Amino acid sequence: MKKTGIFYHPSFSRRSYLTAGNRLADFPDAFLHLLSWENIQLFENKPVSKDLVRQIHTNRMIEEVESTLLCATAYESAGGVVEATEKILTDQLTNAFCFIGCGGHHAGRDYFWGACCFNDVILAITNARQKIHKNLRFVILDTDAHHGDGTRQLLEFFNDKNVLHLCLCDREWESEDGLRIDFDATWVTYHGDPDKTYLDVVKKALDMASKFPHDLFYWYMGFDTYRGDYGSLGLSKECFLNIADMVKSFAQKHSNNKLQVVLAGGSLREMAAWLLPKIIEKLATWEDEN
Ligand SMILES: [Zn+2]
Ligand SMILES: [Zn+2]
Numbered sequence: 231m232k233k234t235g236i237f238y239h240p241s242f243s244r245r246s247y248l249t250a251g252n253r254l255a256d257f258p259d260a261f262l263h264l265l266s267w268e269n270i271q272l273f274e275n276k277p278v279s280k281d282l283v284r285q286i287h288t289n290r291m292i293e294e295v296e297s298t299l300l301c302a303t304a305y306e307s308a309g310g311v312v313e314a315t316e317k318i319l320t321d322q323l324t325n326a327f328c329f330i331g332c333g334g335h336h337a338g339r340d341y342f343w344g345a346c347c348f349n350d351v352i353l354a355i356t357n358a359r360q361k362i363h364k365n366l367r368f369v370i371l372d373t374d375a376h377h378g379d380g381t382r383q384l385l386e387f388f389n390d391k392n393v394l395h396l397c398l399c400d401r402e403w404e405s406e407d408g409l410r411i412d413f414d415a416t417w418v419t420y421h422g423d424p425d426k427t428y429l430d431v432v433k434k435a436l437d438m439a440s441k442f443p444h445d446l447f448y449w450y451m452g453f454d455t456y457r458g459d460y461g462s463l464g465l466s467k468e469c470f471l472n473i474a475d476m477v478k479s480f481a482q483k484h485s486n487n488k489l490q491v492v493l494a495g496g497s498l499r500e501m502a503a504w505l506l507p508k509i510i511e512k513l514a515t516w517e518d519e520n
Pocket of ligand 2: 376377378397398399400401411412413
């Protein structure tokens, strides 16, 4: 049976970044109805190991994160992402949705900003390679509104050729080796049909990912691009479900079903309560045929 994990910690609803807990204020209530599904399992995030964090970030930065109030959930936020990857790659879970209290993609080797503290995805990749297999390959699709500068910097710092980093942001750029690609999505705002234009960019990114064999697909899922949120591209609510469908069918075809959704930016409480359980439902209604 295909199995979906939800990784959550109650502190994310009380001490979450951006809005002092507001955006996840309706959780866990908003997903409780899903816990009666036999293929959905809830995990309470454990803190990520400090030894692992020390491999990715400098001691100076770790100290600063620890003394930053908005990073109160840093260890638990990254811990769930790390554990979910391990469980998916060892077939204990098919896919997972990871809630966070603070984000990861603006966390580099020695700096963090923009509501991010530790780089959750890089920590998860590093841990999986040490515990499961050293040559594991990953795709990261970042649909948060902003450029994933921290993730990009760490991939370069470690000269990681086994990760394809696809980032929808505000620039059009591709590295020489084709492993780091930015798609300018800002012009979507000025287009007549923002949803369709944005989905075309997602499709372009997924087409590139289909040429990169990998063991697990990360969807770094922000909803700050939603109409009226702080990174708005004018996207409708439904657009996010469309992206979810595209990512899901991609992962079924190209990622051996192994999909991990990591929550990123977005501040609106009502949108979170509406959207996130629906995405979890999509993960949990994973058809058997590929
Ligand atoms: Zn963002
Ligand atoms: Zn980017």
